[in-house]
Amino acid sequence: MKDAELLELIHRDPSTGLEQLMRQYAGIVYAVIRGRIVNASYYSTDIEDCVADTFSEFYQELHRYDPSKGSIKAYLCQIARHNAIDLLRKNDHYKDQLSLDDEDGWLMPADRDMVESRILEDELRRELVAAIDALGEPDSQIVLRKFYFRQSSKEIARALKLTVSNVDTRAHRALIKLRKQFGGVEE
Amino acid sequence: MKKNINDLLDGMTVEELDSLLTAEEEMTLPKNISMKRMTQRVYQSIGLSEVVRQRPQLHLRHWIAIVACVCIVLAGSAVGIWFLNSDETGIIVPEETEIVVPDVDYVIYLSGNSLAGTDKTDSSVTIGESAAAGVPVDYFPKDVSFYPNYIQNSDVVLEESPLQTLRLDGREYEFGKHWYMEDTSMLDAKSPFQKYGKTVMCIQSGQYHVAYQLETGRLIDFYDSKLYRNVNGEFTEADAIAKSKQIVKEVYGEECLKYYSSHPCESQLGDDGVIAISYIKYVSGYPTNDRIVLHFNLKGELCGLSAECYGFFESVAEKYPVQQFKNAETVLNKHIDSVAVSNQKAKLLMTTQGKCYLEVRANCGTEEKVSMRTFYINVD
Numbered sequence: 001m002k003d004a005e006l007l008e009l010i011h012r013d014p015s016t017g018l019e020q021l022m023r024q025y026a027g028i029v030y031a032v033i034r035g036r037i038v039n040a041s042y043y044s045t046d047i048e049d050c051v052a053d054t055f056s057e058f059y060q061e062l063h064r065y066d067p068s069k070g071s072i073k074a075y076l077c078q079i080a081r082h083n084a085i086d087l088l089r090k091n092d093h094y095k096d097q098l099s100l101d102d103e104d105g106w107l108m109p110a111d112r113d114m115v116e117s118r119i120l121e122d123e124l125r126r127e128l129v130a131a132i133d134a135l136g137e138p139d140s141q142i143v144l145r146k147f148y149f150r151q152s153s154k155e156i157a158r159a160l161k162l163t164v165s166n167v168d169t170r171a172h173r174a175l176i177k178l179r180k181q182f183g184g185v186e187e
Numbered sequence: 188m189k190k191n192i193n194d195l196l197d198g199m200t201v202e203e204l205d206s207l208l209t210a211e212e213e214m215t216l217p218k219n220i221s222m223k224r225m226t227q228r229v230y231q232s233i234g235l236s237e238v239v240r241q242r243p244q245l246h247l248r249h250w251i252a253i254v255a256c257v258c259i260v261l262a263g264s265a266v267g268i269w270f271l272n273s274d275e276t277g278i279i280v281p282e283e284t285e286i287v288v289p290d291v292d293y294v295i296y297l298s299g300n301s302l303a304g305t306d307k308t309d310s311s312v313t314i315g316e317s318a319a320a321g322v323p324v325d326y327f328p329k330d331v332s333f334y335p336n337y338i339q340n341s342d343v344v345l346e347e348s349p350l351q352t353l354r355l356d357g358r359e360y361e362f363g364k365h366w367y368m369e370d371t372s373m374l375d376a377k378s379p380f381q382k383y384g385k386t387v388m389c390i391q392s393g394q395y396h397v398a399y400q401l402e403t404g405r406l407i408d409f410y411d412s413k414l415y416r417n418v419n420g421e422f423t424e425a426d427a428i429a430k431s432k433q434i435v436k437e438v439y440g441e442e443c444l445k446y447y448s449s450h451p452c453e454s455q456l457g458d459d460g461v462i463a464i465s466y467i468k469y470v471s472g473y474p475t476n477d478r479i480v481l482h483f484n485l486k487g488e489l490c491g492l493s494a495e496c497y498g499f500f501e502s503v504a505e506k507y508p509v510q511q512f513k514n515a516e517t518v519l520n521k522h523i524d525s526v527a528v529s530n531q532k533a534k535l536l537m538t539t540q541g542k543c544y545l546e547v548r549a550n551c552g553t554e555e556k557v558s559m560r561t562f563y564i565n566v567d
Binding site: 014019027028030031044047048051069074125129141150159 | 193195196199200201202204205207209214215216217220221224225228229232233
């Protein structure tokens with residue numbers, strides 16, 4: 001169901017609309033949340049609650065949602081990410097989870113001062129998004145899934161119908177390309 | 188300083204994320220994640236099923252008050268029976284008739300700005316966000332656009348479930364608790380109800396009355412009980428108002444007709460055009476939404492006097508707890524051939540303020556026309 005239809009349904013019949021919304025997007029919301037707490041031990045009910053809270057929040061803040069600024073899917077992902085971080089904070093896993101130890105994920109900006117400025121960081125992020133988009137399919141999807149949804153290569157391979165080694169190879173090459181583009185230091 | 192791509196992507200705005208998302212990100216839930224449980228949690232947190240669970244509950248203080256009231260009524264009924272049998276009242280009471288004080292089967296809650304009720308014998312219970320609990324009428328805007336739940340959203344879904352839950356603009360209303368049916372035969376012939384099906388569902392919200400066509404859920408009527416409707420006839424609105432003031436003063440011993448409205452209605456007395464005058468009594472300057480309806484026919488004859496809403500005797504009646512009822516009956520009796528307590532049904536009503544009333548339904552007749560009237564006796 002398209003966003004406009006979904007919104008109309010939610011307004012007209014909230015329970016049916018929410019059911020449809022969850023059927024459509026619970027999977028992606030779950031992926032966002034699970035990806036951020038992947039190294040921590042949580043009960044499935046913790047994640048269920050976090051997913052449910054994402055949809056509740058969406059409904060309660062529906063008046064703030066501006067369809068012209070993005071899809072419901074993207075909006076839900078944003079809420080889910082915040083909720084996942086909140087969950088980590090509550091359980092004191094936050095620091096561990098956000099440690100910057102993942103060597104695969106490093107970008108090395110040419111100018112260190114640049115990323116210390118929020119404005120410049122925003123600029124860097126915009127460029128990164130554009131660069132990822134420019135990678136084209138399926139590489140852009142692999143990068144998004146790997147570094148935003150934090151899916152494993154196996155999960156990505158299953159979703160994109162590729163082999164695991166193909167996913168790893170493509171991800172590695174894409175990362176090198178991005179590093180070069182952003183003036184990072186190659187390994 | 189190194190910056191992690193994860194962190195950078197995490198900071199994406201909705202627009203940026205959207206630019207990378209495609210329609211293909213359909214991700215499935217693992218089997219150990221319960222969609223049902225998540226859905227329930229969503230409903231619970233946004234209150235979608237909250238209304239259904241909100242059956243008024245009797246708290247300890249209510250039970251204490253109810254028990255106390257039953258005792259009072261037992262004592263009071265004895266007085267009442269004596270009173271109703273007294274020749275001085277002019278009321279004709281069949282010898283075999285007596286008021287039976289029933290179990291408390293009708294409880295009215297007045298709290299905050301809402302009115303809710305439970306009734307195990309019938310479903311005519313209303314809930315309102317109105318002046319029912321002493322909120323000034325002026326507080327409520329007259330512009331109907333202020334009532335989007337009732338007015339602007341005419342898209343009603345009536346579930347075919349035992350509860351018959353009604354959903355309006357995200358809120359749920361339960362049959363018998365929040366809404367009820369009304370038969371067209373009881374309504375104004377000039378009203379739009381006649382154009383539609385036999386039954387409509389009505390939501391009574393204080394001075395506002397909203398009705399939807401049951402079959403389609405279409406909004407078919409809305410009225411503000413304070414609005415005037417012009418009537419034509421020998422007996423005009425002005426006449427009715429003047430006469431109402433006079434009668435009310437006669438009954439209550441003081442001028443307390445603060446508000447009135449009139450509309451032609453098809454009363455239980457017949458189809459001969461009856462003007463009903465109603466007014467709201469005030470307590471400490473605030474309306475209680477208590478209403479006394481005086482029915483006049485087009486000849487100016489008082490043909491009915493009844494109480495609507497609750498807390499009927501809370502204001503002026505406190506000064507005249509017995510006498511005012513007696514006066515009312517006397518006045519009524521001047522215009523009506525007979526008033527008789529014809530059945531043995533009586534109900535005890537109690538508000539959260541602890542006010543107790545005995546509701547007695549009685550037949551009132553004029554010539555050959557007889558109608559059932561309801562009287563409320565303050566038993567405090």
